[in-house]
Every structure is written in structure tokens, then in C-alpha cells.
Amino acid sequence: MQKRLANWGNYPAIASEESSFTQEEQLRNFVSTNHELIARGNGRCYGDASLGKHSISMLKYDKILSFDTEKGIMECQAGVTLDQLLDILVPKGWFLPITPGTKFITIGGAVASDVHGKNHHVDGAFSNHIIDMDVITGTGETITCSPNQHTDLFWATCGGMGLTGVITRVKFDLKKIETAYIRQTQIKAKNLEDVIRLFEEYKHYTYSMAWIDCLKQGDSFGRSILIVGEHATPEELNAKQAKAPLTLPVKRKLTVPFNLPSFILNTLTVKIFNWLYYNKNLKREINNVVPYEPFFYPLDAILHWNRGYGKAGFVQYQFVLPLEHKDGLVAILKRISDKGWGSFLAVLKVFGNQESLISFPMEGYTLALDFPVRKGLFEFLDELDEIVLQYGGRLYLSKDARMKQEVFWKSYPNAEKFAAIVKQYNNDKRFTSLQSERLQLTR
């Protein structure tokens, strides 16, 4: 049946035929007898990566296959969400090795985007923790791949946006935790220079990220709050927390029930929001111990906050610049503040060194900004793309809905190699998405 599908940014939206499976045999059959397919997890990528003519919903492919509580190894089907996994892992003293800023994504989505977390500089991306996985490729066969088995398929699947086939099973390692709490420190930074200095100073912390106010000019240009954290030890908990150090946080849910009119999000409201956010921390530095949920997933507390951007939707613009070019950040933020097109969320993170075929992270700084879709936006973002290219950076495919083809081919050094591997496993273009068409990834 035709269904209207859109991902987290609500842009673009298309009519798609959706199918879902619970048995591998049926899925394999379906893949080998159909064309123009793309796997879809929970639709939490922002743009058009999991949109296509026929989408294969993986959400019912959600069985946990094994959990080694001694060694910390999880094996599950690709449609399991991080949310479901945390419910099982945390009470047993384990945590996800890598988690993005939302827990409502599937494991297949985590692999296909090769997601990064606040700990990239220490623990790398999701691909660094995979033991092995199964992929149903364009020939309709299931291939097991890993860093030492079918390595070309493995590396092209990590960050490969579903173009090598359907990931069905993933086995990966976990992180030992003693408590379900995080010892966090929040530090106010006066401006961009200050926050970059703080990132260096605090780089021994496992988790770090900063919220930037990107509308401030002058001395306060780039003022931010750096947030760093570590999994708390039992000794660091207060008496109440220590009673049950590994209990799951209570599930509380607020929701934005419908699309807000877009005029609510204009420059003024962004300024007010940022002012409040910055000033809610009165002291320069705050130290406390908090449950892991607000630390990792502050936005998940408000389900469907994406509807706050109105019907036209929004795009997220996330780029990374090599470490030696952090001055590029200034150039880009300046363009945004001059334009006055701020964003509620401007998140700055640092990436560590990573070898990758097609994954997004590289050693350097990454910034993510939201922009409501409006007239002139895409032209403006094309201008920002030029600056990103000029500084040797690139854009995150999982957030992208509009990048021009040339930008991709110029900025991903292994693009040709990736496309060649995709061709081999996805021969007669069985897997295609709006994104792969736009960027000509399966040509």
C-alpha cells in the first residue's frame, strides 16, 4: 500500500510502498524479486536517505538473539531500537558503546549511518564495535561480514546508507558500567575561541559536546556551554541514587501533538531560547550526577519536537572540518549570524582520528545546525557547502536532504571506491533511495 513517508526533518516527503518482514526467508525472496528498494529503520535520519519507491520497514525485525552478560556482547536483528536495548543492558551493568543524541534509532540505522556519539574522540564510531553482521545483498544472498571477513562489504555497509543491501543481524561489543548515572560538568564559554580551548582542556573526558548560540555577534560570538561527562562510579552517587545504582530512568513523555506554525520559530524566538539556555546556568561551572537519559538524550524527553518546525519541515546541516582548519568554523558561523538564520540547536563536537571508507567522521570539529525550510535556504546552504569544501570538510549523509552531487564527490575521498563496491553487491540497482539518486551513488 502507498504510504506517505518522511524522515525526521519532515522534508522531503514521498509516497512509498512499504513492506515489512519477520522471517529472513521471505525478506530474501522479496529482495531477489523486486527493484528500487531501500531499508528503513525508524526514520530518524533527517533527510531522504531511507526514502524510496519501495521501503522495507525493519521495525518488526526486532529480536534479540543473544546477550553475553559476562563478556558484554549483544547480538540482535537490525530493527531493534537503542531504546529497547538500553532497557535490557543497563540493569545488567552494560551500555551501548556508541550512542547518537536520540535512542529512537534502530541498530541497522546505527550501522548504515555509522553513527557517532559524544565519545567519538575516545571510542570511535559504531563500526569500531561491530564483531560481525549479516547483509542481504542485491543477489538475494545473506553474507556475513566483519573487519576480517568480506571486508569490502563490511566497510561499504558501515556508513553506506543502505546501498549495499539489507542489514539483518548485528553482533557488537558493549561498555561496562557500574551505575546508570553520569557525572557531568557544564562549563560556560564566553565565545568560540573559549569553547575550542575548553574542548582541548577537557579532551581526556569520555563524553563531550557543546551547545552554541550562533546568533551572538562581537565578543560573545559563539558563546556556548560545554558539557562533559563520565559514567559515575557507585561512590559518586548520592544516598538515594546509590540504593539502586542500575535502575532505568522513569519513562516520562511529553509530546508536540501537531505541527506548530512556522512563524513561531523566527530569529527572535531563537534568540530568546538561546538566552534562556545560556543563562539558566548562573555559575560558570556546574558539577552534578544525573541519570543517563537527560545527559545522552535531552531531546527525547519531548517526543516529536521536530513538529515544532511546521509543515514545511527543516533540514539539519552537519559538517566536519579537519582539525587544522577550525578557523573554518568561524567563517561558517559568521555567515550564519550575518544572515540572522539561527537555529535552536547548534551542537559542536570533536571527532578523533578515524580511518573510514565512506563514514562521516574524520579528526576535527563537527557542527550541526537546524534550519527550517524556507525560500532561499537551499541557495544559502550551497554557499556554506563551498566554504566546507574549501576547508577540506564534508557533510553527514544521514542529515543531508539537499547537497548537490558534485559536493559529495569532491568531499568524500573514497567516493569512487565506495561506488565500485556498491555496484558489485547491488548490481542491477536493487537498492536506491532519493539520496542515492540525487548524489548518483549507484550510477
Place this chain on the structure above:
Amino acid sequence: MPSVLILGAGSDMAVAIARAYASRKYDLQLAARSGQALIPLQQDLQIRHSVNVTVHDFDATAFNSHAAFYEQLPVIPDISICVFGYLGDQEKAETNWLEAERIINSNYTGAVSILNIIAERYITKGSGTIIGISSVAGERGRMSNYIYGSAKAGFSAYLSGLRNRLFHKGIHVMSVQPGFVNTQMTQHLALPPLLTAQPEAVAAAVLKAADKKKNTLFVKWHWKYIMLIIRNIPEGMFKKLKL
């Protein structure tokens, strides 16, 4: 530990029911044509809920195997749920007996065969609950699916008679009419969203109604009234409609 037997455990609705009972710490016996195919679900339930789960081969249309199937179950389950069914292809079944037979056997004859065996066991034991998932399609035959509908009608009548008989032996029988459910069986049909239930909602409703010892359950309350209307349209008028 209390336990549940689920017949036809591979379907979306069955998975949701299995998860709901597992989260209440029931042990589970899962049965489907290929027990092997249920292994991922078995692992999943064991890991998530720390309950015991066994898997079994069960073919609703292989009537002769039903007694032996039931004999080899590890324990007599407290609750037995008949979830299996086969929608089939109405048009094909009109001219192809094999298809018609498969629809009838999967939805009616097979269910009668296994539930007869279960009923006898429960009578000897003096307790038990039987839940049958029937269909609103059994309320009145319509041109678009009357082979399936007539088999479900038979099943509904069977359950109602069984309920009547077993009531006197302290055994509870519940029939469920889920209406449209968003499952693999229906994913290519354009179902009206307001009338379509998610499998998880069906499961929650089934557990709640079983706790309260309800006799019949319409999962979305609208269905009760829709079927009331559909049942009461005079036949002379009904036959002219293209339903």
C-alpha cells in the same frame, strides 16, 4: 510459573501476545508450522523477560498430528490461544478447490481439531482458559471474502458452543474479533486508519479481557456497532451491495 500455549506463533499478533504474556512472567510454548523459524523469537523472549520458552512444530491442517503434538508439550498450559489463520485469495478459492480447502482447514477444521483435544484435557484437569482469534468477517458473508468469512463464522459458532459447554466445567472460553489489524497479512490492503488496530493494542486488549473473563472481545469498540449494522441490513438489500 503460569504458562501459555500460542498456536500460530509466527504472526505479528501472536508475537505481540507472546511479548505481553512474557512481560508478566508467563512461560511460553510457541507453536507454528516451522518451530525452527520461531527460534529468534524464543531467544528474544528469554533474554528480555527471563522466562522459559519452548518452540514446537504444529501444522493446523495436519489434523492427524494434533493429538501427538499436544502430548509432547512439556506442561499442560494454563492458557491456550489459537491465533493461526489464513486469509487466502477469495477469487482463486472460488474456482480452485485446493485454495478453498486450505482456507477452510486453516481457519475452521484445524482449529476445531486442536481445540477439541485441548478441551478434553482441560476438563480432566478442571481448569484452563481457551482464547480463539476469530474475525469480524465471520459475522456476515460478503462477496469479497466469504470463503474466509464462512470458515471464521464456523469458528465463532464453535467457540460459542464450546464456551457454553465448558462453562459448566469451570473452563473459560473467549472469542476475539480484532477487526482490521496492521499486520503482515494485511500490509498490502488499504485499511482505514481509524478502524485499524496495532498488534500491540490487540495483545493488550486480549490480556485485559482474559483477566476479566470476558466472553467476546471486539478490539476497537467501533466494530461492535459496525457489525450490529452490517448484521441487520435486510438480506434483500444486502445482496445488491458490492461488499
